[in-house]
Amino acid sequence: MTAARVPALRHLISCQSRALRASNQRRWAQVHDVRFLATTQQPRNILEKYREKLDRKAREEGHANIDSLKAAYADKIKNLRKETDAVTAPLRGATPSTQASPSPPPPPPPPSAAAASSSPSSATASPTIAQQKQEQQKQQSPSPTGLKPLSAILDLTKASTLPVAELTAIWRLHHAARPNSLCAVVPAATFATMEALARQNPQFVLPVPHPEQGAEMHFLQWTWDPPTRSATVLFTQLAEYKARGEFAAPHTTVSHYKDLMDRGNEGGDGGDGVVLMQGTVLEDRGVKADDARWLVMCLQRFYGGWDGVGGEMGKERAEERRRLLEWFGRGDSRFSVEKLMEEAERMG
Template sequence: MFRLGRTLVRYNSISAKYQAKLAQKAKQVGAASVEELKLKLADQIEQTKKELNKIDPLAELEAYERKQAMKAQATKPAIPIAKDTPKLPYKVLNDYVDLDKLKELPRREIEYIWKARFQDKQKSVHAVIDAVPFAAMYANAFKNPNFILPLPRDNGYEMHFVQWAFVGPATVHCMLTTVAEYKLHGEYAKPHTTLSFHQEVSDKGVILMNGVIENDTIPMDEAQLLVLNVQRFYGMGEQNEKKLKLLKQFTTGDDGFSTEDLIKEATTF
């Protein structure tokens, strides 16, 4: 679904690196295979699950919706917005390209301009996404605005928290931070990866995405793997029932949510 720019490595390259890390970890702990590694780490996985179950994503979503509603009511203009109105607190598509001119172009030229805009940005990711599959991703994100995704570490797995924010009528953010950072700072946790999805030219059949990776916090290839799994869990639609089931279970706090199943789905390519 994502047609990624030069800053993202190919799917097979990411998969190979990920599997290599898992195999290396298995060797370190004396496991004959990745599957045996998961069995050896079963206790640790269960403990992680118990800790993560303390997070109440529904409560956070309700609090977020209340804040947004109060903010919208407080800032509702009584007169038409003037041209010299201060900029929004988040970037929209027009902050990166001339939107009026972009709307006059065909899809192919829009894709070329977007890729050229970010080709020299070392800490960024970008993509051109088909509007139809993005609609499924948007719907899944709206229903399940929080989730967790694993990354392999020497002592097991490190969990990363996914947070979606619908900041404007044509702008959606997806933020990634470690669960440890989120537990420490809550909604004020600083994300190591922030993706912005721009829908202003969706009538051309495309959604434009760009993102920033704080690579002093997380290596680029690990952030790219997380971005890939955001796509795999949120953007596959009904084609992947297991991943959708995990999303729904996490959102509702279902006791059936299994961190072991999550790791299996996230690490199986």
């Protein structure tokens, strides 16, 4: 099975490590401002623009030329202009202050209030209040990435006291209605191992096997968002990433919320910290939800999530996966797609 896939994969991933490192260079395209080109053209004379139609109209109504046609319609044109002027006169005569519905200016503060604001005690208190408001706004403001914090999804106070089994059931139920969603509850210790490797190797490639077509390679990248205490993984088809670099659009986004990693120390049921994972598979990107689930499983396996499973043989395989991860990150020539496929196929 592996031998049948290797030729196509070699062609797809040739010089892959060097290409991925070089793909961070921006690719610039020359863009013309269509609005500028359209608005800077010289306007054509209206009479010249419609001369052919006016000539045809004059002949149809038995007039010798356009001037004769204009004379025949002079009264009608004059009345139409009067009606138009009557409608537009209020708008032409309006000033900016009358076009908008003005609100009355706030009344000036009374002398007593002005004197109080300049007193030493007031000057000392005002910055403190302002600082408190700024701090509150900072805490309530959304992340620049647009990612919703976990506190907007769950009641963290209640979630921190629930047993893991009950919290897992609630988290899965929350995502059950969306067929293109992914979710998982990861033990805190497991995710800590994954995150440590991710910070050292934030980029990697993973295969998705297709029985009819061999396998398709996907590029992944870790990012971190301190405001939401989350770590997000973006999955993109490797061909898309090689073509567009950092401008490539991911097909799947998986976010890990770390708010409950220490919940066992905050009244939970004894050191049972967890990381809540949720993801979304975008439609019309050529990737099915089952393919995305496979990628998440591979992600966990190659980033140490399954270390220690399988006894001595499992330790040997975990070490081999870690070497592949590090070789890819360093651009080491010992990294090969064949070895990557072998490790991925052991999951099947």
